[in-house]
Amino acid sequence: MNANVANTIAHETIFSTRNLTKTYKMGVVEVQALRGIDMEIYASEIVVLLGASGSGKSTLVNILGGLDTATAGQVHYRKVNLTEASESELTSYRRLSVGFVFQFYNLIPSLTARENVAIVTEIAEHPMKPEEALALVDLEERMDHFPAQLSGGEQQRVAIARAVAKNPDVLLCDEPTGALDSKTGIIVLKALQKVNQSLGTATVLITHNVVIGGMADRIISLHDGKIAGIRENKVKRLPEEMEW
Numbered sequence: 001m002n003a004n005v006a007n008t009i010a011h012e013t014i015f016s017t018r019n020l021t022k023t024y025k026m027g028v029v030e031v032q033a034l035r036g037i038d039m040e041i042y043a044s045e046i047v048v049l050l051g052a053s054g055s056g057k058s059t060l061v062n063i064l065g066g067l068d069t070a071t072a073g074q075v076h077y078r079k080v081n082l083t084e085a086s087e088s089e090l091t092s093y094r095r096l097s098v099g100f101v102f103q104f105y106n107l108i109p110s111l112t113a114r115e116n117v118a119i120v121t122e123i124a125e126h127p128m129k130p131e132e133a134l135a136l137v138d139l140e141e142r143m144d145h146f147p148a149q150l151s152g153g154e155q156q157r158v159a160i161a162r163a164v165a166k167n168p169d170v171l172l173c174d175e176p177t178g179a180l181d182s183k184t185g186i187i188v189l190k191a192l193q194k195v196n197q198s199l200g201t202a203t204v205l206i207t208h209n210v211v212i213g214g215m216a217d218r219i220i221s222l223h224d225g226k227i228a229g230i231r232e233n234k235v236k237r238l239p240e241e242m243e244w
């Protein structure tokens with residue numbers, strides 16, 4: 001591959017936002033959660049979204065994922081203007097194009113790991129097999145276990161397998177290691193990195209933890225609803241090299 005081609009691929013834009021603004025109204029009180037966000041997310045990259053509590057990280061990711069809508073400004077997913085999408089367009093966008101991973105795993109307790117993943121693959125257009133998704137997060141030995149028989153880190157890896165099994169274009173992760181100790185958190189981050197490398201799924205990862213920024217291609221810092229800085233890592237760290 002020549003350098004120009006590599007460059008084009010590296011900068012294929014998946015999301016772009018312009019003057020993205022979100023105001024929550026609670027009675028007479030208004031909270032300005034996002035105050036004019038301009039940014040891009042590129043295909044296949046890992047972006048870590050850093051910022052203090054209340055800086056707007058979840059709001060931004062929820063809007064990118066079609067879980068919430070902007071008050072003003074624009075957000076495009078590829079050529080689709082999400083700000084003008086209908087409810088049914090947003091539903092199929094969420095179902096087909098986006099995988100979500102949250103701090104809490106939200107697995108169904110009465111279903112095995114394999115069945116928790118299969119629920120999603122049954123409604124997807126181009127899914128992988130549940131077994132394949134679970135192997136990707138190194139859980140092939142635990143497929144027939146129920147959530148209660150799995151550790152927190154293993155449950156989070158099932159949640160990652162469930163999110164990627166539909167072959168989404170982008171994986172949005174809101175504090176995926178927030179409930180885990182650092183050793184387990186690193187195993188979960190290794191699973192996310194492996195998914196990114198194996199499938200090329202663009203990954204946006206929210207965290208408070210500056211150290212986790214080391215594994216990103218780019219780090220976008222938010223402060224008080226605005227972008228405080230965008231930094232590129234010349235050399236990415238492996239999760240197992242990180243310590244906190």
Ligand SMILES: Nc1ncnc2c1ncn2[C@@H]1O[C@H](COP(=O)(O)OP(=O)(O)OP(=O)(O)O)[C@@H](O)[C@H]1O
Nearest residue numbers: 024026031033051052053054055056057058059060
């Ligand atoms: N549904 C809502 N209704 C009202 N205010 C909200 C709502 N969601 C978020 N906010 C407010 O918007 C601001 C940004 O919140 P957001 O959750 O996006 O921040 P965050 O950076 O993700 O914080 P944390 O790291 O604590 O999760 C905060 O002041 C928050 O209280």
